[in-house]
Amino acid sequence: MKNKIVMSLAAVGAALMVSQGVAAEHGAGAAAKGPSTNVAWTPEQLRLVASGDKNRGGQLNRDMFCASCHGDQGVAPTGNWPSLAGQRAEYTFKMLKDYKDGKRHGSATAEIMVQVAQQLSDQDMADLAQFYASFKLPSLPVGVSFDAAKADQAKAVVTRGDGKRLVAPCQACHGPNGEGAVTDTPALAGMPPEYFIKTMHEYKSGARANDVYSRMRLIAKTLSDEEINQMAHYYAGMTAK
Numbered sequence: 001m002k003n004k005i006v007m008s009l010a011a012v013g014a015a016l017m018v019s020q021g022v023a024a025e026h027g028a029g030a031a032a033k034g035p036s037t038n039v040a041w042t043p044e045q046l047r048l049v050a051s052g053d054k055n056r057g058g059q060l061n062r063d064m065f066c067a068s069c070h071g072d073q074g075v076a077p078t079g080n081w082p083s084l085a086g087q088r089a090e091y092t093f094k095m096l097k098d099y100k101d102g103k104r105h106g107s108a109t110a111e112i113m114v115q116v117a118q119q120l121s122d123q124d125m126a127d128l129a130q131f132y133a134s135f136k137l138p139s140l141p142v143g144v145s146f147d148a149a150k151a152d153q154a155k156a157v158v159t160r161g162d163g164k165r166l167v168a169p170c171q172a173c174h175g176p177n178g179e180g181a182v183t184d185t186p187a188l189a190g191m192p193p194e195y196f197i198k199t200m201h202e203y204k205s206g207a208r209a210n211d212v213y214s215r216m217r218l219i220a221k222t223l224s225d226e227e228i229n230q231m232a233h234y235y236a237g238m239t240a241k
């Protein structure tokens with residue numbers, strides 16, 4: 001039963017993959033009610049994520065058809081979908097909870113994950129999170145490349161920030177190698193650039209509003225579209241060398 005639902009979603013997803021960048025604007029500005037997330041990093045919550053069984057997670061990745069969209073090892077098959085390989089377990093867990101609770105929504109692709117996450121228990125989420133975390137950071141999907149000149153242009157703001165606009169350096173939180181940091185600060189290295197750009201625009205418009213203290217929404221609002229493009233190539237290039 002569970003599998004049938006996700007299997008039909010996988011078919012929907014395959015169609016979305018073809019018509020790229022679907023409805024990034026869909027639902028934009030629809031402010032989520034209440035707190036941005038229900039996840040609080042209590043010792044119990046951290047213990048649950050740490051207890052995840054990566055082998056069972058690997059089985060769920062196949063049985064729940066996550067693999068049909070996210071790959072056998074969490075590497076995205078296409079440039080506009082996220083990779084999950086090498087991602088911090090706490091971040092993956094938080095995203096799955098946020099989708100399940102309807103805290104991350106507001107685009108056609110997020111709605112797929114809202115449906116998928118309804119089928120997952122907290123333990124399933126912890127198991128899946130540990131499975132993806134057990135791989136190294138992803139390389140780009142086959143056929144997707146990055147632009148080294150653009151990557152170079154992003155370097156100043158990524159590493160030093162911009163005091164004039166009060167933009168903190170991205171690497172202060174996301175790590176010097178895009179590997180992510182404490183609890184739910186995600187790895188960005190090797191993220192497919194189209195997905196990166198799409199999700200930054202969703203923070204900017206408020207369509208994605210599950211970030212605690214609006215941190216990413218505030219940062220994204222101060223960046224120009226060109227800067228976001230450059231940063232996408234910067235992070236995409238980190239594992240593509």
Ligand code: HEC
Nearest residue numbers: 009010013064065066069081082092095109110113116128
């Ligand atoms: C039909 C295709 C499809 C299936 C099946 C699917 N996903 Fe996704 N997943 C996506 C897309 C597309 C996104 C980006 C959604 C968005 O824009 O919010 C995504 C986002 C995610 C994210 C957030 C990634 C990030 O960087 O923020 C996680 C975690 C995730 N999926 C895990 C899973 C797991 C676990 C399963 C199986 C239980 C699964 N997905 C099944 C297509 C799919």
Ligand code: HEC
Nearest residue numbers: 168169170173184185186196199210211212215216219231
């Ligand atoms: C104060 C710490 C902080 C700073 C500075 C910061 N980030 Fe983030 N970022 C986060 C956190 C925490 C999240 C996860 C938010 C959530 O739960 O949705 C995140 C999420 C993201 C995501 C979504 C990843 C995914 O897989 O969907 C992207 C992309 C991103 N940040 C890019 C950037 C860029 C580019 C910069 C620099 C301009 C930056 N961040 C600066 C803390 C930060």
